[in-house]
Amino acid sequence: MTLKLYNTLTRKKETFKPIHKGKVGMYVCGPTIYNYIHIGNLRAYLIADILRRVLKFNKYNVKEIMNLTDVDDKTIRDSQKQNKSLKEFTAIYEKGFLEDIKLMNLEMPEKMPKATEHINEMVEIIKKLLDKKIAYKTEDGIYFSIRKFKDYGKLSKIKLKKLKTRARIMKDEYDKQNVNDFALWKFYTEEDGDVFWETELGKGRPGWHIECSAMSMKYLGKHFDIHTGGEDLIFPHHENEIAQSECATGKKYVNYWLHNGWVLVNNKKMSKSLGNFYNLRDIIEQGYSAFDLRYFYLTKNYRQRFNFTWQNLKSSKIALQRLKNIISEIKDDKNGRHRHIPKGHENLFEAPKNFRKKFLQGANEIYLKEFEKAINDDLNTPKALQVLWNFVRDEKAEGKLKTIKKMDEVFGLDLLKKEKIEIPKGVKKLVKEREDARKKKNWKKADELRNKIKKLGFSVEDVEEKSVVRIKKV
Ligand SMILES: [Zn+2]
Structure with missing residues (x-):
């Protein structure tokens, strides 16, 4: 292409x-x-x-x-x-x-x-x-x-x-x-x-x-x-x-x-001379990660000028977290549809040709083609992100992890990296209470506790019939 x-x-x-x-x-x-x-x-x-x-x-x-x-x-x-x-x-x-x-x-x-x-x-x-x-x-x-x-x-x-x-x-x-x-x-x-x-x-x-x-x-x-x-x-x-x-x-x-294009603040170029600038340290101090900013910039065409606002950065932070949540569910999928990528082959194009061919089998060619079309059209990252979103939401699409891995070689968002989530003690306690309630088949109480946990910014899910609890930031 x-x-x-x-x-x-x-x-x-x-x-x-x-x-x-x-x-x-x-x-x-x-x-x-x-x-x-x-x-x-x-x-x-x-x-x-x-x-x-x-x-x-x-x-x-x-x-x-x-x-x-x-x-x-x-x-x-x-x-x-x-x-x-x-x-x-x-x-x-x-x-x-x-x-x-x-x-x-x-x-x-x-x-x-x-x-x-x-x-x-x-x-x-x-x-x-x-x-x-x-x-x-x-x-x-x-x-x-x-x-x-x-x-x-x-x-x-x-x-x-x-x-x-x-x-x-x-x-x-x-x-x-x-x-x-x-x-x-x-x-x-x-x-x-x-x-x-x-x-x-x-x-x-x-x-x-x-x-x-x-x-x-x-x-x-x-x-x-x-x-x-x-x-x-x-x-x-x-x-x-x-x-x-x-x-x-x-x-x-x-x-x-x-x-x-420039990054603007109130329609003026962000610049040292105007004093309307932030550096990465300011962003992190406000509770954002560099990846949130990376995602935010990927949602814009590179030639486009746009206004930087905290609200826009927040929207990107939420979107990236949602995306990661979906991907982590795909990774946790127990029914074996998705196999993990072998270690030592993080960069596909440095791997031997034979291996590469074999390895790429199983990636979703249809979505990858669409993705390639977007990035090869003058680095259209907003479009490419849309392809990724459509793909992760498409329940019937095969080759999930291999395809995400391939797309992330361009996005650089570390989408498959395991996230360390710090769970506050209070949330852990509520999760334990909820497990107990479930054991006693007290579904009403369990639901109430789920809502309490949600209000604290976490979600708890029950996977299959087992008392497996998954906790994630929402
Ligand atoms: Zn120069």
């Missing part, structure tokens, strides 16, 4: 064709590690994770590179405020980001290179651009001349105005009102403190945009398949990445550009 992806470069849904058969190189613009990332930014990494999982579902061998920006205007500014060295300061938030990855159940990229460890690679690209007279030197830095690249604006569809004088922008981040030559290298000023490199270009530090060109091409080659990021990166960051890279190599840089 073909995989279709919406390409920002062409503003069209296109059939994905890899450069090298069976392999995909993808680059994800990683976080600037100067603070805990907010959940709006986290969405970009979740979407990259879903893309990665969908590619693997389609049997591609994926090489994913995600950079860490550990030097730029913001990291320098805030490390100085805290009187810490740049390294010491960024290490705190690098650790925080790795914790977020783990909590959100994101698969680790093949490599997470840091900007400060790739200064030489950046210098090499800038030297090439200087040689080609596309970059030029001024008193305060080395700039990229956007007029020298005729395709400038092809990603963001920005129109170049005829600039009478050459205007330049030194800042790493700027908006569309500032379509100017941008800094590749910033010469040292006292404001940079002890953050500088002595290079052939002179003493200084790199601009933000050049780092992604340097690291992506180092690990994925001059021309690679997919580049992702939040929609706010289209301009200027990705536009500038294309300009630098294509001018330096004379080749096309990236085939497919994928961008996710």
Whole structure:
């Protein structure tokens, strides 16, 4: 089945064709590690994770590179405020980001290179651009001349105005009102403190945009398949990445550009500058799990902007719990219709071919096809979730566990993982009382106790004729 992806470069849904058969190189613009990332930014990494999982579902061998920006205007500014060295300061938030990855159940990229460890690679690209007279030197830095690249604006569809004088922008981040030559290298000023490199270009530090060109091409080659990021990166960051890279190599840089929509709060972009943001720690403090947030984001198309509200997150939490309850009932099904997945074959596509074939027999091909159709249609996770819901509710459908396992390779919700449920003492006591009532065939009392238990947020069920009690959160 073909995989279709919406390409920002062409503003069209296109059939994905890899450069090298069976392999995909993808680059994800990683976080600037100067603070805990907010959940709006986290969405970009979740979407990259879903893309990665969908590619693997389609049997591609994926090489994913995600950079860490550990030097730029913001990291320098805030490390100085805290009187810490740049390294010491960024290490705190690098650790925080790795914790977020783990909590959100994101698969680790093949490599997470840091900007400060790739200064030489950046210098090499800038030297090439200087040689080609596309970059030029001024008193305060080395700039990229956007007029020298005729395709400038092809990603963001920005129109170049005829600039009478050459205007330049030194800042790493700027908006569309500032379509100017941008800094590749910033010469040292006292404001940079002890953050500088002595290079052939002179003493200084790199601009933000050049780092992604340097690291992506180092690990994925001059021309690679997919580049992702939040929609706010289209301009200027990705536009500038294309300009630098294509001018330096004379080749096309990236085939497919994928961008996710913003998370909004009251219809405004969630952002540090507006102060309307939450990070994962805030979410957990409010009694939600990272999986609740993961599920919530999966209910939206990745390109869609939507408002974050606690009410929406709560609805997702409830839906995910219901889904898990249904799945746990399927797992507990005693009549043997559903067999468990053998251990050691968690990743089907890494298992031997013969085994894979045998193993897949028994999965529900009809539902899997429908699921595949959804995810291969530009990562339509809301639709794919609907397929999963229809499937778990379809009493006649066979191959339940194998199919859920297969779908969850993409969702990453750990749907088959046994949940540890903490049952409060008071509930345990009521369950015991209810068992006694049942033994005495006092059905009225048993029902009353069941309702009491329900009010406390748990449900108790009787399986077959035995006094087996199942307790679950509802
Ligand atoms: Zn980047």
